[in-house]
Amino acid sequence: MNDAGLVAAEEHVVAVAIEERVSLSAGSAGAAESRAPSRWLGSYSPPAPPRGARATSFLIVRLAAAFILLIAASLKLHAWLVGDAAPSSLGDPHWQLALILGEFALAAWLLSGRAKVGSWAATVLCFSAFAGVSIAKALAGAPSCGCFGSFDVSPWVTGAIDVAVVAALCLWRPGQAVVGTRSRPALATWVIVAAPLVMASAAKLAEVVDAPAVLNDDGTITGNGRTVSVETDRWVGRRLPLLPHIDVGSRLAGGRCVVLFYDADCAVCKEALSALSAPGDYAWTAGFDVPDLALVDASRRLREKGTAPLVSRIWCAKPTIDGHLDASRRWLIETPLLVELRGGVVVCTKSGKAVLGEIEEGLPPCGGSEAL
Incomplete structure:
Protein backbone atom coordinates (compact mmCIF):
# COMPACT_ATOMS: atom_id res chain seq x y z
CA MET A 1 0.00 0.00 0.00
CA ASN A 2 1.47 3.38 -0.96
CA ASP A 3 1.73 6.40 1.28
CA ALA A 4 -1.48 7.91 -0.04
CA GLY A 5 -3.42 4.75 0.86
CA LEU A 6 -1.98 4.68 4.35
CA VAL A 7 -2.91 8.31 4.94
CA ALA A 8 -6.46 7.70 3.72
CA ALA A 9 -6.84 4.67 5.98
CA GLU A 10 -5.56 6.58 8.99
CA GLU A 11 -7.96 9.47 8.30
CA HIS A 12 -10.88 7.01 8.07
CA VAL A 13 -9.95 5.40 11.40
CA VAL A 14 -9.67 8.80 13.07
CA ALA A 15 -13.05 9.88 11.67
CA VAL A 16 -14.75 6.73 12.94
CA ALA A 17 -13.19 7.19 16.39
CA ILE A 18 -14.36 10.80 16.57
CA GLU A 19 -17.88 9.81 15.51
CA GLU A 20 -18.05 7.09 18.18
CA ARG A 21 -16.79 9.49 20.86
CA VAL A 22 -19.38 12.09 19.89
CA SER A 23 -22.13 9.44 20.01
CA LEU A 24 -21.00 8.22 23.42
CA SER A 25 -20.85 11.80 24.75
CA ALA A 26 -24.38 12.51 23.52
CA GLY A 27 -25.67 9.31 25.11
CA SER A 28 -24.00 10.14 28.42
CA ALA A 29 -25.47 13.64 28.37
CA GLY A 30 -28.96 12.26 27.69
CA ALA A 31 -28.63 9.76 30.51
CA ALA A 32 -27.36 12.43 32.85
CA GLU A 33 -30.24 14.68 31.84
CA SER A 34 -32.75 11.88 32.45
CA ARG A 35 -31.25 11.45 35.91
CA ALA A 36 -31.10 15.18 36.65
CA PRO A 37 -32.00 15.71 40.29
CA SER A 38 -35.52 16.90 41.01
CA ARG A 39 -35.90 19.63 43.58
CA TRP A 40 -38.33 17.49 45.58
CA LEU A 41 -37.84 13.84 44.68
CA GLY A 42 -34.13 13.52 43.73
CA SER A 43 -33.12 11.47 40.71
CA TYR A 44 -35.86 10.17 38.46
CA SER A 45 -36.48 8.88 34.99
CA PRO A 46 -39.34 10.34 32.92
CA PRO A 47 -42.34 8.05 33.36
CA ALA A 48 -43.69 6.21 30.40
CA PRO A 49 -47.26 6.93 29.33
CA PRO A 50 -49.76 4.59 30.94
CA ARG A 51 -50.59 1.51 28.96
CA GLY A 52 -53.04 -1.33 29.14
CA ALA A 53 -55.01 -1.85 32.33
CA ARG A 54 -53.53 1.18 34.11
CA ALA A 55 -54.62 3.57 31.36
CA THR A 56 -58.07 1.99 31.30
CA SER A 57 -58.40 2.31 35.09
CA PHE A 58 -57.59 6.01 34.99
CA LEU A 59 -60.10 6.50 32.16
CA ILE A 60 -62.84 4.80 34.19
CA VAL A 61 -62.09 6.86 37.32
CA ARG A 62 -61.96 10.08 35.28
CA LEU A 63 -65.33 9.41 33.65
CA ALA A 64 -66.88 8.34 36.97
CA ALA A 65 -65.78 11.59 38.64
CA ALA A 66 -67.19 13.60 35.73
CA PHE A 67 -70.48 11.68 35.96
CA ILE A 68 -70.80 12.41 39.70
CA LEU A 69 -70.08 16.10 39.13
CA LEU A 70 -72.67 16.31 36.33
CA ILE A 71 -75.38 14.69 38.47
CA ALA A 72 -74.65 16.89 41.50
CA ALA A 73 -74.48 20.09 39.43
CA SER A 74 -77.67 19.27 37.48
CA LEU A 75 -79.71 18.52 40.61
CA LYS A 76 -78.42 21.63 42.38
CA LEU A 77 -79.20 23.75 39.31
CA HIS A 78 -82.75 22.40 39.15
CA ALA A 79 -83.31 23.12 42.85
CA TRP A 80 -81.77 26.57 42.43
CA LEU A 81 -84.08 27.40 39.50
CA VAL A 82 -87.28 26.28 41.24
CA GLY A 83 -86.32 27.87 44.56
CA ASP A 84 -86.13 24.53 46.35
CA ALA A 85 -82.41 24.57 47.13
CA ALA A 86 -81.27 23.26 50.47
CA PRO A 87 -79.64 25.74 52.85
CA SER A 88 -75.93 25.75 52.09
CA SER A 89 -72.71 26.79 53.75
CA LEU A 90 -72.31 29.18 50.84
CA GLY A 91 -75.53 30.93 51.83
CA ASP A 92 -75.71 33.51 49.04
CA PRO A 93 -77.51 32.06 45.97
CA HIS A 94 -74.88 33.67 43.73
CA TRP A 95 -72.16 31.62 45.42
CA GLN A 96 -74.30 28.51 45.02
CA LEU A 97 -74.61 29.27 41.30
CA ALA A 122 -58.01 19.84 40.25
CA THR A 123 -60.35 16.88 40.72
CA VAL A 124 -58.36 15.44 43.64
CA LEU A 125 -58.43 18.77 45.48
CA CYS A 126 -62.10 19.38 44.61
CA PHE A 127 -63.31 16.02 45.93
CA SER A 128 -61.05 16.38 48.96
CA ALA A 129 -62.87 19.61 49.82
CA PHE A 130 -66.24 17.93 49.21
CA ALA A 131 -65.24 15.06 51.51
CA GLY A 132 -64.22 17.46 54.28
CA VAL A 133 -67.55 19.31 54.13
CA SER A 134 -69.57 16.07 54.06
CA ILE A 135 -67.71 14.59 57.02
CA ALA A 136 -68.14 17.81 59.02
CA LYS A 137 -71.88 17.80 58.35
CA ALA A 138 -72.13 14.12 59.21
CA LEU A 139 -70.41 14.66 62.55
CA ALA A 140 -72.74 17.60 63.24
CA GLY A 141 -75.75 15.34 62.71
CA ALA A 142 -77.03 17.00 59.55
CA PRO A 143 -79.67 14.83 57.83
CA SER A 144 -78.47 15.79 54.35
CA CYS A 145 -75.30 17.16 52.80
CA GLY A 146 -77.15 19.37 50.31
CA CYS A 147 -74.90 18.05 47.53
CA PHE A 148 -77.74 16.86 45.31
CA GLY A 149 -80.19 19.74 45.41
CA SER A 150 -83.58 18.89 46.86
CA PHE A 151 -82.71 15.19 47.19
CA ASP A 152 -81.73 14.31 50.73
CA VAL A 153 -78.60 12.16 50.85
CA SER A 154 -76.85 11.33 54.10
CA PRO A 155 -73.52 13.17 54.45
CA TRP A 156 -72.00 9.85 55.54
CA VAL A 157 -72.84 8.43 52.10
CA THR A 158 -71.54 11.42 50.16
CA GLY A 159 -68.43 11.57 52.33
CA ALA A 160 -67.69 7.91 51.58
CA ILE A 161 -68.16 8.54 47.84
CA ASP A 162 -65.86 11.57 47.91
CA VAL A 163 -63.13 9.73 49.80
CA ALA A 164 -63.41 6.77 47.41
CA VAL A 165 -62.99 9.06 44.40
CA VAL A 166 -59.93 10.72 45.95
CA ALA A 167 -58.38 7.34 46.76
CA ALA A 168 -59.02 6.03 43.25
CA LEU A 169 -57.52 9.14 41.66
CA CYS A 170 -54.43 8.86 43.84
CA LEU A 171 -54.06 5.19 42.91
CA TRP A 172 -54.55 5.62 39.17
CA ARG A 173 -52.94 8.77 37.83
CA PRO A 174 -52.31 10.05 34.31
CA GLY A 175 -48.85 9.05 33.02
CA GLN A 176 -47.90 12.06 30.92
CA ALA A 177 -45.01 14.11 32.23
CA VAL A 178 -45.64 17.73 33.03
CA VAL A 179 -44.03 20.14 30.60
CA GLY A 180 -41.18 21.97 32.30
CA THR A 181 -38.56 21.16 34.87
CA ARG A 182 -40.88 19.61 37.45
CA SER A 183 -41.65 15.95 37.05
CA ARG A 184 -45.09 14.41 37.09
CA PRO A 185 -44.19 12.38 40.21
CA ALA A 186 -43.22 15.61 41.99
CA LEU A 187 -46.56 17.23 41.21
CA ALA A 188 -48.40 14.05 42.16
CA THR A 189 -46.64 13.98 45.52
CA TRP A 190 -47.58 17.57 46.28
CA VAL A 191 -51.22 17.01 45.27
CA ILE A 192 -51.52 13.80 47.32
CA VAL A 193 -49.98 15.53 50.35
CA ALA A 194 -52.27 18.54 49.88
CA ALA A 195 -55.45 16.43 49.58
CA PRO A 196 -55.85 15.61 53.32
CA LEU A 197 -54.92 19.18 54.21
CA VAL A 198 -57.62 20.52 51.89
CA MET A 199 -60.07 17.98 53.34
CA ALA A 200 -59.32 19.05 56.92
CA SER A 201 -59.49 22.75 56.04
CA ALA A 202 -62.83 22.35 54.28
CA ALA A 203 -64.21 20.40 57.24
CA LYS A 204 -63.13 23.10 59.69
CA LEU A 205 -64.55 25.85 57.49
CA ALA A 206 -67.86 24.01 57.19
CA GLU A 207 -67.92 23.51 60.96
CA VAL A 208 -67.40 27.23 61.57
CA VAL A 209 -69.79 28.45 58.88
CA ASP A 210 -72.49 25.89 59.70
CA ALA A 211 -72.27 26.30 63.49
CA PRO A 212 -75.93 26.30 64.58
CA ALA A 213 -77.44 29.64 65.42
CA VAL A 214 -79.69 29.89 68.49
CA LEU A 215 -83.31 31.03 68.67
CA ASN A 216 -83.67 33.38 71.63
CA ASP A 217 -86.77 33.69 73.80
CA ASP A 218 -87.65 37.03 72.18
CA GLY A 219 -87.63 35.53 68.67
CA THR A 220 -84.26 36.93 67.61
CA ILE A 221 -81.53 34.64 66.30
CA THR A 222 -77.96 34.70 67.59
CA GLY A 223 -75.31 33.45 65.19
CA ASN A 224 -74.79 33.36 61.45
CA GLY A 225 -75.36 29.65 60.87
CA ARG A 226 -77.98 28.49 58.41
CA THR A 227 -79.12 25.95 60.99
CA VAL A 228 -81.08 27.22 64.00
CA SER A 229 -81.27 25.33 67.28
CA VAL A 230 -84.73 25.55 68.87
CA GLU A 231 -85.26 24.80 72.57
CA THR A 232 -88.88 24.53 73.72
CA ASP A 233 -88.27 24.02 77.45
CA ARG A 234 -88.72 27.71 78.36
CA TRP A 235 -91.62 28.51 76.05
CA VAL A 236 -94.51 28.11 78.51
CA GLY A 237 -95.73 31.52 79.71
CA ARG A 238 -93.76 33.36 77.01
CA ARG A 239 -94.68 34.65 73.59
CA LEU A 240 -93.97 31.97 70.97
CA PRO A 241 -90.44 32.80 69.71
CA LEU A 242 -91.15 31.27 66.29
CA LEU A 243 -93.98 33.67 65.46
CA PRO A 244 -91.73 36.14 63.54
CA HIS A 245 -90.42 33.25 61.44
CA ILE A 246 -93.82 31.83 60.41
CA ASP A 247 -95.44 33.28 57.30
CA VAL A 248 -98.85 33.32 59.05
CA GLY A 249 -97.42 34.36 62.42
CA SER A 250 -99.63 37.45 62.64
CA ARG A 251 -102.76 35.28 62.43
CA LEU A 252 -101.51 33.10 65.28
CA ALA A 253 -100.61 36.03 67.53
CA GLY A 254 -104.21 36.77 68.53
CA GLY A 255 -107.01 34.67 69.95
CA ARG A 256 -106.76 30.99 70.77
CA CYS A 257 -105.20 28.38 68.56
CA VAL A 258 -103.45 25.05 68.53
CA VAL A 259 -100.36 24.89 66.32
CA LEU A 260 -98.96 21.64 64.97
CA PHE A 261 -95.40 21.90 63.66
CA TYR A 262 -94.66 18.99 61.34
CA ASP A 263 -92.14 17.71 58.82
CA ALA A 264 -93.68 15.99 55.82
CA ASP A 265 -90.83 13.46 55.83
CA CYS A 266 -91.35 12.56 59.50
CA ALA A 267 -93.14 9.23 60.08
CA VAL A 268 -94.67 10.27 63.42
CA CYS A 269 -95.84 13.54 61.83
CA LYS A 270 -97.67 11.58 59.15
CA GLU A 271 -99.39 9.55 61.87
CA ALA A 272 -100.42 12.76 63.63
CA LEU A 273 -101.79 14.28 60.43
CA SER A 274 -103.67 11.09 59.65
CA ALA A 275 -105.16 11.02 63.16
CA LEU A 276 -106.29 14.63 62.83
CA SER A 277 -108.07 13.82 59.55
CA ALA A 278 -110.21 11.18 61.25
CA PRO A 279 -113.50 12.48 62.70
CA GLY A 280 -113.44 12.75 66.47
CA ASP A 281 -115.42 14.05 69.44
CA TYR A 282 -113.13 16.75 70.78
CA ALA A 283 -113.70 17.97 74.35
CA TRP A 284 -113.36 21.61 73.48
CA THR A 285 -116.36 21.51 71.12
CA ALA A 286 -118.79 20.91 74.00
CA GLY A 287 -119.90 24.40 74.93
CA PHE A 288 -116.57 26.10 74.40
CA ASP A 289 -115.21 28.33 71.68
CA VAL A 290 -113.36 26.18 69.19
CA PRO A 291 -109.72 27.22 68.84
CA ASP A 292 -108.13 27.61 65.45
CA LEU A 293 -105.93 24.78 64.21
CA ALA A 294 -102.73 25.85 62.46
CA LEU A 295 -100.55 23.38 60.56
CA VAL A 296 -97.03 24.77 60.18
CA ASP A 297 -94.58 23.06 57.84
CA ALA A 298 -91.20 22.95 59.58
CA SER A 299 -89.56 21.01 56.75
CA ARG A 300 -86.18 22.06 55.46
CA ARG A 301 -87.56 22.80 52.02
CA LEU A 302 -90.32 25.27 51.23
CA ARG A 303 -93.37 23.53 49.86
CA GLU A 304 -96.13 25.20 47.99
CA LYS A 305 -99.22 25.69 50.08
CA GLY A 306 -101.77 22.97 49.52
CA THR A 307 -99.28 20.42 48.20
CA ALA A 308 -98.14 18.99 51.54
CA PRO A 309 -100.04 15.99 52.96
CA LEU A 310 -102.25 18.09 55.25
CA VAL A 311 -105.39 17.07 57.09
CA SER A 312 -108.87 17.97 55.97
CA ARG A 313 -109.29 21.70 55.48
CA ILE A 314 -112.23 21.61 57.91
CA TRP A 315 -111.47 21.45 61.63
CA CYS A 316 -114.50 21.37 63.89
CA ALA A 317 -116.41 23.33 61.22
CA LYS A 318 -113.53 25.81 60.91
CA PRO A 319 -110.92 25.95 58.11
CA THR A 320 -107.36 25.12 59.10
CA ILE A 321 -104.56 27.66 58.87
CA ASP A 322 -101.66 26.49 56.71
CA GLY A 323 -98.25 28.02 57.35
CA HIS A 324 -94.54 27.53 56.78
CA LEU A 325 -91.42 28.22 58.79
CA ASP A 326 -88.75 30.28 57.06
CA ALA A 327 -87.34 27.77 54.54
CA SER A 328 -84.07 29.64 54.10
CA ARG A 329 -82.93 28.07 57.37
CA ARG A 330 -82.80 24.55 58.77
CA TRP A 331 -84.73 24.40 62.04
CA LEU A 332 -83.51 21.90 64.62
CA ILE A 333 -86.89 21.29 66.17
CA GLU A 334 -88.46 18.03 67.32
CA THR A 335 -91.50 17.19 65.24
CA PRO A 336 -94.36 16.74 65.56
CA LEU A 337 -94.68 19.61 68.02
CA LEU A 338 -98.09 20.63 69.34
CA VAL A 339 -98.29 24.10 70.89
CA GLU A 340 -101.34 25.69 72.48
CA LEU A 341 -101.44 29.50 72.25
CA ARG A 342 -103.56 32.23 73.77
CA GLY A 343 -102.85 35.67 72.41
CA GLY A 344 -99.54 34.42 71.04
CA VAL A 345 -98.43 33.20 74.50
CA VAL A 346 -97.57 29.53 74.92
CA VAL A 347 -99.90 27.69 77.30
CA CYS A 348 -98.28 24.27 76.92
CA THR A 349 -96.39 22.08 74.47
CA LYS A 350 -96.30 18.41 73.51
CA SER A 351 -93.78 16.81 71.19
CA GLY A 352 -92.94 13.49 69.59
CA LYS A 353 -95.25 10.54 70.16
CA ALA A 354 -96.95 12.37 73.02
CA VAL A 355 -98.75 14.35 70.32
CA LEU A 356 -100.40 11.15 69.07
CA GLY A 357 -101.76 10.44 72.54
CA GLU A 358 -103.28 13.92 72.82
CA ILE A 359 -104.94 13.61 69.43
CA GLU A 360 -106.28 10.12 70.14
CA GLU A 361 -107.76 11.30 73.46
CA GLY A 362 -109.46 14.16 71.68
CA LEU A 363 -108.26 16.66 74.26
CA PRO A 364 -106.41 19.97 74.01
CA PRO A 365 -102.68 19.62 74.75
CA CYS A 366 -103.12 21.00 78.26
CA GLY A 367 -105.61 18.31 79.19
CA GLY A 368 -108.82 20.32 79.03
CA SER A 369 -110.44 23.17 77.18
CA GLU A 370 -110.64 25.19 80.37
CA ALA A 371 -106.92 25.77 80.00
CA LEU A 372 -107.70 27.91 77.04
Missing part, protein backbone atom coordinates in the same frame (compact mmCIF):
# COMPACT_ATOMS: atom_id res chain seq x y z
CA ALA A 98 -70.84 29.74 41.08
CA LEU A 99 -70.36 26.28 42.65
CA ILE A 100 -72.78 24.77 40.15
CA LEU A 101 -70.97 26.33 37.19
CA GLY A 102 -67.63 25.23 38.62
CA GLU A 103 -68.82 21.62 38.86
CA PHE A 104 -70.06 21.73 35.26
CA ALA A 105 -66.73 23.19 34.11
CA LEU A 106 -64.64 20.57 35.90
CA ALA A 107 -66.84 17.78 34.53
CA ALA A 108 -66.42 19.13 30.99
CA TRP A 109 -62.64 19.31 31.49
CA LEU A 110 -62.53 15.69 32.63
CA LEU A 111 -64.66 14.54 29.71
CA SER A 112 -62.54 16.43 27.19
CA GLY A 113 -59.41 14.46 28.12
CA ARG A 114 -57.27 17.58 27.70
CA ALA A 115 -54.44 18.41 30.11
CA LYS A 116 -55.04 15.21 32.05
CA VAL A 117 -52.52 15.99 34.77
CA GLY A 118 -54.08 19.39 35.45
CA SER A 119 -57.63 18.04 35.50
CA TRP A 120 -56.47 15.17 37.73
CA ALA A 121 -54.94 17.55 40.27
